[in-house]
Amino acid sequence: MSSAGGAGENIVETHPSLHLDAYEGPLDLLLDLIRRQQIDIFNIPIAQITQQYLDHLHKMEQLNVEIAGDFILMAATLIYIKSKLLLPPDPTASPEEALDPRVDLVQRLLEHEKFKNAAQMLQQKQMLEQATWSKPDAAFAGEEGELVVTLWDLAKVFREVLARPPEPPSLEIHREEITVAEMMDEVRQLLRGTDAPVALVDLCRRHPTRRGLIALFLALLELVRLEAVIAVQSELFGPISLRKHKLFDVVFAGEAATEIDEQYN
Amino acid sequence: MDRDALKAQLEAIIYVSEEPVTLGQLEKALPEVTREELRAALEELVAAGRTPARGLEIRQVAGGYRMYTKTEHHEAVRKFVRSQKPPLRLSLPALETLAVIAYKQPVTQPEIKAIRGVDPESALATLLEKGLVVTAGRKEAVGRPILYRTSKEFLLRFGLKDVGELPTLEEFEELARASLGEPETSPAGEPPSEGSAEQTEAEAGNA
Amino acid sequence: MDRDALKAQLEAIIYVSEEPVTLGQLEKALPEVTREELRAALEELVAAGRTPARGLEIRQVAGGYRMYTKTEHHEAVRKFVRSQKPPLRLSLPALETLAVIAYKQPVTQPEIKAIRGVDPESALATLLEKGLVVTAGRKEAVGRPILYRTSKEFLLRFGLKDVGELPTLEEFEELARASLGEPETSPAGEPPSEGSAEQTEAEAGNA
Numbered sequence: 072m073s074s075a076g077g078a079g080e081n082i083v084e085t086h087p088s089l090h091l092d093a094y095e096g097p098l099d100l101l102l103d104l105i106r107r108q109q110i111d112i113f114n115i116p117i118a119q120i121t122q123q124y125l126d127h128l129h130k131m132e133q134l135n136v137e138i139a140g141d142f143i144l145m146a147a148t149l150i151y152i153k154s155k156l157l158l159p160p161d162p163t164a165s166p167e168e169a170l171d172p173r174v175d176l177v178q179r180l181l182e183h184e185k186f187k188n189a190a191q192m193l194q195q196k197q198m199l200e201q202a203t204w205s206k207p208d209a210a211f212a213g214e215e216g217e218l219v220v221t222l223w224d225l226a227k228v229f230r231e232v233l234a235r236p237p238e239p240p241s242l243e244i245h246r247e248e249i250t251v252a253e254m255m256d257e258v259r260q261l262l263r264g265t266d267a268p269v270a271l272v273d274l275c276r277r278h279p280t281r282r283g284l285i286a287l288f289l290a291l292l293e294l295v296r297l298e299a300v301i302a303v304q305s306e307l308f309g310p311i312s313l314r315k316h317k318l319f320d321v322v323f324a325g326e327a328a329t330e331i332d333e334q335y336n
Numbered sequence: 337m338d339r340d341a342l343k344a345q346l347e348a349i350i351y352v353s354e355e356p357v358t359l360g361q362l363e364k365a366l367p368e369v370t371r372e373e374l375r376a377a378l379e380e381l382v383a384a385g386r387t388p389a390r391g392l393e394i395r396q397v398a399g400g401y402r403m404y405t406k407t408e409h410h411e412a413v414r415k416f417v418r419s420q421k422p423p424l425r426l427s428l429p430a431l432e433t434l435a436v437i438a439y440k441q442p443v444t445q446p447e448i449k450a451i452r453g454v455d456p457e458s459a460l461a462t463l464l465e466k467g468l469v470v471t472a473g474r475k476e477a478v479g480r481p482i483l484y485r486t487s488k489e490f491l492l493r494f495g496l497k498d499v500g501e502l503p504t505l506e507e508f509e510e511l512a513r514a515s516l517g518e519p520e521t522s523p524a525g526e527p528p529s530e531g532s533a534e535q536t537e538a539e540a541g542n543a
Numbered sequence: 544m545d546r547d548a549l550k551a552q553l554e555a556i557i558y559v560s561e562e563p564v565t566l567g568q569l570e571k572a573l574p575e576v577t578r579e580e581l582r583a584a585l586e587e588l589v590a591a592g593r594t595p596a597r598g599l600e601i602r603q604v605a606g607g608y609r610m611y612t613k614t615e616h617h618e619a620v621r622k623f624v625r626s627q628k629p630p631l632r633l634s635l636p637a638l639e640t641l642a643v644i645a646y647k648q649p650v651t652q653p654e655i656k657a658i659r660g661v662d663p664e665s666a667l668a669t670l671l672e673k674g675l676v677v678t679a680g681r682k683e684a685v686g687r688p689i690l691y692r693t694s695k696e697f698l699l700r701f702g703l704k705d706v707g708e709l710p711t712l713e714e715f716e717e718l719a720r721a722s723l724g725e726p727e728t729s730p731a732g733e734p735p736s737e738g739s740a741e742q743t744e745a746e747a748g749n750a
Contacts, residue, residue, distance in 0.1 A: 095636050096661030141661060181716065182658055188715040189642035190635065193701055197631055200702035202617035204352045204624055205609055206558070219423045220431055221694070222494045222678050223671040226508040228428070229435035232452055233505075252478060256450055340596040345619045348598030348612040353623045365622050389547040389591075391555030405555040416556045416564075416572040423562065501680050503689055511668040 097145030098183040100127060105180070112180060115173055117156055121149040152176065249283055254290035258300060258313070259323050268303060268312035297322045342369060342377045343384075346401075347394070350381075356400025424493050426462070433459035434468060438490070438502060442472040442483035460484070468493065549576060549584045550591075553608075554601070557588075563607025563699075605698035606705055631673070631700055640666035641675060645697070646712055649679040649690035667691070675700065 094100040104123050105112055125146060131138050155172040261269055271291075278287050291313070294300035299322035304311045337345075349365070350357050362374055378394075378401060385393030391409050394401050405413055426434065433456040436448050448456045463469040467489040474480040486499060496502065544552070556572070557564050569581055576584075585601070585608060592600030598616055601608050612620050633641065640663040643655050655663045670676040679692040693706060703709065 095639075096659060098660035139661075145660075179660070183660060185712045185715045186639055186642045186646070186658060189646060189709070189712065190638040192710065192715070193642055193645070194633075194638055196701045196703070197633075199614060200700060201630060202614045203611040203702075204348075204617075204620060205611050206351060219674070220426050221671070221674055222496070222503065223508070223674075224431060225435045225438060225494065226503050226505065227512060228431050229439050230505055230508065230512065232432050232436060235453060250478060253446060253450065256447075260450065340594075343596045344598035344613065345616050346598065348616040348620045349623050351599055351610075352612060352620050357623065361623075365619060384596075387547075389550045391551035391553065392558055403558075405558060406551065409552050409555040412552045412572070413555050413559050416568070417559060419572055420560070420562070420568070495677065495679065497680055501678075503678060507689060511664055511671065 096139075097142045098180060100124065100142070101145065102180050102184055102187075112177060115177065117149065117153045117173060121146075121153050124149055148176065249278070249286050251286050251289045251293070254278075254283075254286045255294060258290060258294060259319075262300065262313065262315045262319065266315060268314045271302070271311040271313055274313070294322070299323065337366075337369065339373075339377060339380075342366075342373065343381055346374075346377055346381055350394055350401050350403050353402075356398045356402040358400040361400075424466075426466075427459070429454065429456070430459040430462045432456075434463055434486070434490075437463070437469055437484050438486050438499065439505075441485040441499070442475075443485075444475050444477075444481035444483055446481060448484075544576065546580075546584060546587075549573075549580065550588055553581075553584055553588055554610075557601055557608050557610050560609070563603075563605045563609040565607040568607075602702070603704045604702055605695050633669070633673075634666070636661070636663070637666040637669045641670055641693070641697070644670070644676055644691050645693050645706055645709060648692040648706070649682075650692075651682050651684075651688040651690055653688060655691075 094103070101120070101124060104110075104120055104127075105115060110116065110120070128138060128142060128146060131142075152172045258274070261274070274287060275284060278284055291300065291302070295302055295316075298316045298318040300319065301314050301316040302311055303314060345366070346362065349362070359371065359374060359378075363369075363371060366374070381394050382396070382401075384390065385395075385406075391406055392403055393406055394403055432452055433448060436451050436456075437443055440447065440451070445456060445460065448460075460469065464471075467487055469484050469490070470487045472483040472485040475483050490496075491498065552573070553569065556569070566578065566581060566585075570576075570578055573581070588601050589603070589608075591597065592602075592613075598613055599610055600613055601610050636659075639659060640655060643658050643663075644650055647654065647658070652663060652667065655667070667676070671678075673696075674694055675697040676691050677694045679690040681687040682690050697703075698705065
């Protein structure tokens with residue numbers, strides 16, 4: 072308890088200068104404050120440390136550094152601990168509640184420090200490892216551009232495939248064989264993720280061939296009829312755009328597209 | 337440098353070199369060692385390889401020194417190598433196709449094509465051959481296209497209990513965004529991860 | 544097969560293998576040799592590498608045996624290595640996140656956050672990208688969060704036999720304490736902190 076009071080006004084003079092942006096989180100900052108001043112972590116002068124911690128947050132504010140919520144939460148925790156230490160012990164409290172309110176924080180700090188040390192050890196091991204060579208490393212360099220694959224690669228690649236803009240039409244690509252069902256599917260892909268309208272002209276450009284345009288036209292007629300898609304024209308002879316309509320999800324959930332396709336075959 | 341240290345160094349150098357190492361190269365790399373010392377140490381290395389307890393030997397070839405496995409062990413080595421399951425290596429097109437199948441299964445070839453924008457035919461063949469993908473009947477649609485899904489081997493290879501364990505796109509989306517938006521605080525000048533470069537290349541090759 | 548021939552064969556096999564060679568793989572490839580004979584021969588091979596006249600050594604890493612040049616020759620060797628492994632540059636946050644995963648695996652993102660006090664998103668993405676960390680199913684808890692563990696690549700990059708080879712966290716604690724001359728708080732021999740309890744839990748969830 073005594074530590075909560077004025078333990079070290081003298082230390083405040085030698086206020087450690089810290090690089091604010093160097094701290095990854097509140098635990099980092101707090102731990103550094105404690106270690107730099109060689110404070111006994113099992114007897115933290117909470118008042119002093121809280122003040123220093125808050126000073127740092129103020130400095131960050133002045134520097135317009137965006138202060139993460141984690142830092143604020145820690146400030147609140149520190150103030151709470153400080154206030155608890157100032158209160159006389161509650162005689163009715165259970166032994167558990169009567170514990171030093173700093174205990175939890177100390178545990179977290181120690182845990183955090185352990186991993187910081189472990190990280191350093193790992194780095195040393197890695198540097199040592201880098202000084203040795205194993206021959207087949209050469210083979211790892213990727214035979215014929217092949218990759219060793221993890222689940223992360225798989226998920227990442229899928230995201231990228233989905234995000235890929237559709238290929239611009241090219242003369243080499245023969246899209247003549249495209250079916251009405253495929254065309255409907257394409258419209259679905261196009262409109263699925265968005266409520267924004269898509270210009271009909273753009274869609275037509277992607278299918279410059281005669282057969283492609285016919286399939287597109289038939290697909291759109293069907294989709295409009297089924298109320299999966301609505302065609303909008305804001306002014307006479309203005310550009311036509313397509314948008315999801317009320318039955319969009321319903322129509323594409325079923326086999327409507329294939330059924331329709333069969334009618335055209 | 338004493339003879340043992342020199343021999344050790346030479347052995348390490350010959351081991352890592354992809355090409356036969358010439359006396360000239362060694363002289364340049366170890367200026368404090370005379371040509372005679374080098375030659376003597378190399379001879380001892382060559383001789384050491386001849387002892388029956390060694391499976392590797394250093395031979396003079398094409399004007400330089402190179403490390404080889406001994407002929408008498410070739411059968412054992414070949415057998416061993418053949419029995420190994422190499423790590424899963426996939427080309428980017430194959431990986432993309434696998435990803436689409438994993439997340440959209442069961443799925444048909446035209447559907448994969450629609451998503452990828454490229455015909456997955458050869459990638460599919462690779463995946464089927466590697467046993468990562470199997471057929472799953474036919475879709476009740478025009479032409480009754482074959483459906484594909486991932487195999488048990490796929491689950492094993494990726495350490496999954498079932499496909500439900502695949503990370504959702506949202507889950508990885510957050511991670512990926514964090515890694516893109518926030519440049520690594522590591523020492524500046526880190527080159528962009530090799531992954532993306534390779535990818536672009538593979539993509540180009542894929543077109 | 545006599546001991547020398549066996550050692551020679553093992554040396555040749557380890558030399559050509561791309562990945563660390565496990566005892567199990569060797570047993571399968573050499574059915575006429577007992578596990579004890581294998582183990583003894585491997586031990587002798589490892590010991591032989593320690594002699595000063597050898598520049599190569601066989602080390603146990605990532606669950607198997609692999610051949611490496613010795614650290615002390617890296618200056619001389621570097622000049623001859625054509626394909627250098629790209630240096631592994633990790634930011635401090637990434638390293639710390641990796642340490643948490645290495646010690647608490649399998650572990651979820653919220654659990655990492657609780658220990659580090661910061662969301663590990665971006666660090667996690669980096670580690671996944673570099674293949675040092677892989678997913679390990681999902682935890683049977685609310686939201687079924689993804690579990691993460693370290694990969695084989697991690698063991699290789701850090702030259703570890705297995706994660707059990709990492710110093711215990713208690714050792715780090717003592718280290719920190721010793722450096723500050725702080726009094727011991729917990730009586731000696733106290734079971735490891737909540738950390739390991741959590742781990743067991745996570746493991747159970749993973750099963």
